[in-house]
Amino acid sequence: MVWKSGPILGIESSCDETAAAVLDSNGAVLSNVVASQHSVHEKFGGVVPELAARAHLGKIDLVVMHALEKAQVEKRQLQALAVTQGPGLAGALLVGVNYAKALSYGLGIPLIGVDHLQGHIASAWLADPTFPLPCIVLVVSGGHTHLYRRETNGECILLGRTRDDAAGEAFDKGAQMLGLGYPGGPAIDQVARTGDRQAVPFPRFYGGRESLEFSFSGLKTSLLYKLRRLAVRLRPEQIADFAAGYQEAIVQVLVTKSLAALKQSRLSTLAVVGGVSANSRLRALLNERAEDGQFRLSLPPMEFCTDNAAMIASAGRQRLMCGEPCSSELDICPMDSSATLSKTSLVTRVVQK
């Protein structure tokens, strides 16, 4: 099916957010609607896959209608659809992909499957379409802590990744240990504001001199042992100090490694994307470092950091513009393909406006 330039609808349902967004023919975001399932999963301290799938099913039509309404675009005006194909929870992905397939069939418009990671990467160009390539991209979310070099043709070459937990996972598990609930990142971010970053020191993994690898499992264990040793209920100001020290250990490593990747690659453009890029301390540190003019920074606005469908529509649109063929045989790909990226590479072609 051939893509005619026009509005594109993006759909995201890989985890615990049901999202839909509409971009206009130039790629500008007309609407970006996200229905969070946090209240569904909160009492379990993490995402329950079966509940996530059911919640997507209950919300998806409403979310899509809301996105179209906000964008003031009629269904029949849509020229293409983009949907997250994976990685993610199989049941959750099935809801988005099947909804998108039915809509594509009904409207007779092309549908393109998007890798969630490609979506996060595309978010760096949503607010800053002229951000130059090549650049370094740090993808930092609940499932990924990956450093890429993105080439002029859009190809992403993996430079380093976490050996164990992702940074977002470290935030979520740390918050759980501190009794701050789910999702942990925003909770730690909030509580840490009143804490002393130096009061409780935490280990920071840097690896070898030139290493661009990450590891957060030691940090997590350190928090567990510190809490066990105390064996008393922490006062709110102590929780704030723990949260601030723990957060500092994560964000300092993220900033140091990103700058090391810039130096090693002799580049001066850095994009930081994914849920953890919403962290206020990380944003402040990155902005501070970028202020001296040593590098140009693309840090997406908050609404594009955590899971959303505008980034999926944008990644899909870029591929459609490159003339990539669409297939109605589209199926879910729950497995994380970034694991094989060190051998191959994630190719995401981009068309600069």
Ligand code: ADP
């Ligand atoms: P996914 O990991 O499913 O792709 P997101 O990209 O939305 O989802 O990232 C979610 C992760 O981002 C969670 O681990 C969450 O704790 C983390 N996160 C969200 N906001 C913040 C924040 N302000 N500070 C730190 N981490 C955050």
Ligand code: MG
């Ligand atoms: Mg995500």
